[in-house]
Amino acid sequence: MKYVFGSYTLDVRRLQLMRDGAAVPTEPQVFALLRHLIENRDRVVSRDEIFDVIWRDRVVSDAALSSRIKAARAAIGDDGTRQEFLKTLHGRGFQFVGQAEERFDGASTSPASAQPSIAILPTMMVSPTDAQRAFGEGLEDDISAALGRVGTLYVARHSGGSDLKSLAEALGVRYVLELKLRFSGEAFRLNASLLYAERMEEVWADRFEGQLDDPFAAQDQVVSAVLGRLVPNVMMVEVQRAASETSVTDAYHELLRATPLCMRMDAKDNRQAVVHLERALIADPQHALSHAMLAWCLGQQALSEWAPDRDAAFASAMEHGQLALTLAPRDALVLTFVASAEVAAGEHVAARHHLETALDRDPSLAWAWAMLGALETYSGRLSKAIANYERALRLSPHDPMRFSYYFGIGAARYGTGDYEGALPMLEQGYIEAPGSTWAPRLIMACAAEMGNTQRMNEVAKVVRSLKPHATAEELVDSAPIRDQGYRERLAASFRKAGFK
Template identity: 30%
Template sequence: MIASQGISAAASPLPRGVKRAFDAMRANVGHNWRLAELAGIAGVSARTLQRQFLTFVGKSPRAVLREIGLDCARRELLQGSPGVKIMDVALRCGFTHFGRFSIAYRRRYSETPSQTLKRQTVLTDALGAMPSLLVPARDRVVIAFGPIEAAAEHLALAADIADDLATALVRAGLAVATRSVAARYHLGGAIRGAGTQAHLTIRLVDTETGGQLWAHRIDGILHDDVATTEHLAARIAAALQSCLRLAEIDRALRKPAAGLGAQDLALRAMPGVLSLDACGNARALEMLDRAMEEDPNQPLAIALAAWAHVQRAVYHFTHAPQQERARSLELTHRARALGGDATVLAILGNALSLLREFDAADLVTRKALAIDGGSAWAWSRSGWIDVYKGVPQSAIERFKIALDLAPHDPLAFNSMVGIGCALFTAGQYAEGARWQERALAEHPSASWVHRTLCPAHVLAGQAREARRSLDGLRQHYPDLTVSEVQRGMPPLPPSQCNLVVGALQEAGLPA
């Protein structure tokens, strides 16, 4: 499983000429490729190449080149290198007209290049302010990580990156070993190329199967304006976490049922909790109850159970919401007394914020970020806390940091919902609806999204979309009433709750 963004030339079998043209465009993004040049590289006529691109890719070579350039620019801006100039990035990625670049970028990524870059400054400052907090060694995954391969002239840089990456991995709750003995995973790295073509590649391998689980590439590693190695390492560790978490869950799922410990059961339960749907929630709670019987002091199991119980109240999975809230609150007290790594604390922040314990939620979420400033889950939860406090712009910034750090994480869709709710709070109803539609497309079983999606359509004057959304809500919750929505509603500001309730009534939800 290799992390990637943008257009994929390997999504389906391609003619050899098309693949050669793809490779050429990617190898020299900034070049103003003419169709005749690409056709010469592909070994076919210009007309044939144009036809093959439209047939097999669905876009013309020029459209593909533009998207490759936008993806390249996006990657550079997300690196947040100090002193970087957007115009320089645009030129390096093949855009000579800054205005057209900005319009195309905004259309593709729903924000301007300057907004992307500004957000990286926020993340960089947060990473730089992290104190030296480490977490207990309990249940840590062991990962082997040795020196980063490099030519002689790059050895000092490779050593600096390796040292900072080892620290970032420990912050993320991993145990780092220098050899593969007893390590579940091996992380290797190499600096290849020279000058502007130099890049760093990091790969994660399962030591048991030998299979590659993940790879990450950072270009321009030798640029004068490259981010500090500490910040670079934190971003790599953040990008690694989602894949490693999935690998641990898969490992737990492969174990014989008879030999499962509390940690294994908690990992098996995690996808159900993250699904934010009724069936997954019920399955997860069965396993979490077993985990807590096996070990009453297992932090991950207790934190997940606290979140799962309050989910039942908030997402209308139960007819006894007060009992579920009470059980969740009891479990949060137990989990807080035990402490844990950034993941446990971020999960605990989820439960506490849904219980309206905002001060406690803010405290544990801040601690999670102090331990690991690259925790996408903690950034997302801090965004939700801002939504609940009625601070939409800060919330959007934090949700987008979470998406920048882990765009393929199972909870990424919930950050999209959060952006939609923040925009709703800011009165941008049509844009808020668009983000929530996007989240629902990513995660169709999260039908509770319609509670705020339908009102966003109503207030945006989109009557047909509002009816469709209300139908989606009632299909999954046929007996749902406005009163039940009010009882289960997440802790949005009172004025926003009133807008949601009024819009749902206008759309036709029974009182």
């Protein structure tokens, strides 16, 4: 991605500012500041937000911010008096006010050649009243804005047309989203359909219903449900497309090939995913999402005890996570993958910050809600954990990571002493992800507490095959659980199952 304004070009991929084709020396924090202001040029960016994006958890003075603003203005030929590009709004913050044109890398200026891209057509309504029309147009605006905040999607709006394939080609998008809204009194029904533009093939469809008595609340509910179900389906279609395009070896295709392997919770698949992600970073060392997913995969290896050197795997995960955050500090999916690695590594404060930032950008991101559930479980806030996991399931009931939501609910219920409620959820997750190393331990713990000796012995054999000489305390210590009560409960259950 490049942003062109005046005689300047901000090249996001190469982390470079240029004027008339010549590089302009720019410090990393100044570049990050310019990028964030340009990417959010439709609004005023507060001082607090800049501190959060540029310095994260570090405490710095107002003078540091003033210095970076001054340097950013100098880099783009602006100053505090003229403010042609960068305007100060006293008491509110800063805003990029120049005209910036987005351009995409490669021979084509179309984003469709790289990231998934989608055109949203005007919502179809039959003889709506003024209030119904306002509701439908507001719903369309909210869906477009929400999709626009998803870093992995490029979104276009259009007035529509009869030939959708020609329209998609003209806009340079890969998918077309059609919305049909019907009303019956105060009730409404939205039918959403996603078409793969090249073949005009429907690849996803769903139905959403509600009441108009509180239109804003209804819009929020529908937008959340649409994004929670649409975005994972888009990614799975992209994964299938990448599998068929075997000759393409760019960073994005290698990332897509890694995606289903990362999600299977299996040691062999995880190692192959790492191979694809390393290839992605050879093709493009600045590919933020590949760094973030690699951090997640390496964190999985360490937590699941698949890595020959657990500490080295965690260290590498944190290194790639930091690179991803430097490259894309406000991308919701990047933040979530990095936070997943941080959760595994026990870096709970950083993980919470990154997950909350991700959900601020995309409140419908089911995986982020699930990882927040994991944090609450490890901290002993079990009712919050269950609520977060259940929210993830509602948002994305057919998510490829659904097994982890079942695990999470089961783990939290176990911690409350609800063993009968925990066991079916853990068993369901284990069916969907039989390579998990933690599912059999929790199933064994539940079965031990319930007096189900047969099931306890069955899964104890699996646990011992993976950890032949482990004690109860060693099994507990291998998890990033902070809550002492949970740890003691788990150790007691393991001892009941025969682990000393």
